[in-house]
Amino acid sequence: MQDSQTSETTQKSIEATIVSGILSAKIRPGTRLGENQLAALFGVSRTRVREAMMRLETRGIVHVSPRRGWFVVEPSAEDAIAVYEARRIVEAGLLRSMRTLTDEGSKALDAHLTEERNAMAAGDRQRLTYLMGDFHIRIAELSGNAIIVDILRDLTARTILISMLYQSEFHAAQSHKGHCRIFEAMRAGDFVRAAELSVEHLDDVEMGLDLTARPDPLSDLRSSLSLPPQNRILTSQTQKPQLQRSN
Amino acid sequence: MQDSQTSETTQKSIEATIVSGILSAKIRPGTRLGENQLAALFGVSRTRVREAMMRLETRGIVHVSPRRGWFVVEPSAEDAIAVYEARRIVEAGLLRSMRTLTDEGSKALDAHLTEERNAMAAGDRQRLTYLMGDFHIRIAELSGNAIIVDILRDLTARTILISMLYQSEFHAAQSHKGHCRIFEAMRAGDFVRAAELSVEHLDDVEMGLDLTARPDPLSDLRSSLSLPPQNRILTSQTQKPQLQRSN
DNA sequence: TCTGGCTATCTTGCATACAAGACAGAAAGC
DNA sequence: GCTTTCTGTCTTGTATGCAAGATAGCCAGA
Numbered sequence: 423m424q425d426s427q428t429s430e431t432t433q434k435s436i437e438a439t440i441v442s443g444i445l446s447a448k449i450r451p452g453t454r455l456g457e458n459q460l461a462a463l464f465g466v467s468r469t470r471v472r473e474a475m476m477r478l479e480t481r482g483i484v485h486v487s488p489r490r491g492w493f494v495v496e497p498s499a500e501d502a503i504a505v506y507e508a509r510r511i512v513e514a515g516l517l518r519s520m521r522t523l524t525d526e527g528s529k530a531l532d533a534h535l536t537e538e539r540n541a542m543a544a545g546d547r548q549r550l551t552y553l554m555g556d557f558h559i560r561i562a563e564l565s566g567n568a569i570i571v572d573i574l575r576d577l578t579a580r581t582i583l584i585s586m587l588y589q590s591e592f593h594a595a596q597s598h599k600g601h602c603r604i605f606e607a608m609r610a611g612d613f614v615r616a617a618e619l620s621v622e623h624l625d626d627v628e629m630g631l632d633l634t635a636r637p638d639p640l641s642d643l644r645s646s647l648s649l650p651p652q653n654r655i656l657t658s659q660t661q662k663p664q665l666q667r668s669n
Numbered sequence: 670m671q672d673s674q675t676s677e678t679t680q681k682s683i684e685a686t687i688v689s690g691i692l693s694a695k696i697r698p699g700t701r702l703g704e705n706q707l708a709a710l711f712g713v714s715r716t717r718v719r720e721a722m723m724r725l726e727t728r729g730i731v732h733v734s735p736r737r738g739w740f741v742v743e744p745s746a747e748d749a750i751a752v753y754e755a756r757r758i759v760e761a762g763l764l765r766s767m768r769t770l771t772d773e774g775s776k777a778l779d780a781h782l783t784e785e786r787n788a789m790a791a792g793d794r795q796r797l798t799y800l801m802g803d804f805h806i807r808i809a810e811l812s813g814n815a816i817i818v819d820i821l822r823d824l825t826a827r828t829i830l831i832s833m834l835y836q837s838e839f840h841a842a843q844s845h846k847g848h849c850r851i852f853e854a855m856r857a858g859d860f861v862r863a864a865e866l867s868v869e870h871l872d873d874v875e876m877g878l879d880l881t882a883r884p885d886p887l888s889d890l891r892s893s894l895s896l897p898p899q900n901r902i903l904t905s906q907t908q909k910p911q912l913q914r915s916n
Numbered sequence: 917t918c919t920g921g922c923t924a925t926c927t928t929g930c931a932t933a934c935a936a937g938a939c940a941g942a943a944a945g946c
Numbered sequence: 947g948c949t950t951t952c953t954g955t956c957t958t959g960t961a962t963g964c965a966a967g968a969t970a971g972c973c974a975g976a
Contacts, residue, residue: 921973921975922973935961
């Protein structure tokens, strides 16, 4: 039992480790995830690493370039827009569907916002990045709907990758304020307002991105030669072939 | 190129074949999907079948019972409720986020509704099931956001599995009417109304389910012995161990 | 010096072999 | 007859081996 526990855990733990690495901004977009490397790291064979990679691929977090390797996705500008749009849709829909905020829920969010303040005070940027994303996941958890939680977790992971690529400076205080306002509205029972604030908040963050910054150093050349864009439009399954590494 | 095309296609085609089989109600919940069977069917080795199964598992469509086999999920009553809730959240959020309905979009939906009418007239229930689900996917496609489309496709697949388990009779005419009303509102540019109608429509369909019908013939015994419920609550990743087959 | 091609090496793609659990059905004991 | 145990078969779990593409670096030739 100990053994099967361990091996079952190992299986999903590769996946979970990578996702949480991204959520806490420890893994950058474009990072190469070699099957052999990970296999050695986790003490398993390539087979299981591959399984984890395939699962992450369907979650839109990782991408394989045939016979070159697995890479953490580098969302294009179009991807970034789509991810923010999807988040607005899901989060606004979620908040509008809520009817009450339980006491525990209120406490959980309150504690979370305190953590945000602490991390800001400590200047712990990695932790801050994690918390800023986690706020939205926590809201999803309040709904008790695991499907929505999963969807938002994956979208949040991608959001963090996006901000690592396109966010020049980190307006933590602003985001924190946005979170506080959403929480206020929720506590007041005004979920429609909370939904509106959530959309505004996501808009704010999106506006703070510099989507002209290119993760692909060839994109200007490409466009001046009027070649087709690197990514086909927003296909979450089919990702672009990576033509460059990030370092 | 022909070759690589073919092999690349094969890879995703197992996945796509199964999903479309479910969407058109040709594959029932609880169906066993043996690795060897599928491997023979598609003319590939178990390895690739397994990859497809893993992907389908992360999409919540398939489930593995250790050393027993892969099965199409049989959503529990709780799962069913969660799926409908998630759909209400996403679809309402989606419709509210829309600003215009293009001419092509209008034509596409109109054509779709005609197809629904035709299928009703022809009494083609399988096709009707497919179309009833596809309507919602088409709406998502109008948004041009592939992330939302993927999410709704998977949720729709699960919805169809749910209706195969819990829907005693099929109120096609009623659903069709609901779709028409949503389309009317959209064409009138009233997306808020469309969102409301969409929620109502999903409520209607959910109400038409008999969630006391048991996919698990042991559940009454289980509850009379006051054992813990078969499924932990709504964990989309961790599915229940199947204790029975459907035939 | 620059260009083109060759080769060595590293990567994933895929199939296969073997391990080990689950189950059904027979056989044995009561 | 009923229960229990055992064993053969079928399933997935996992590692490994080999094929084949991609890449980088070297070397030769202009």
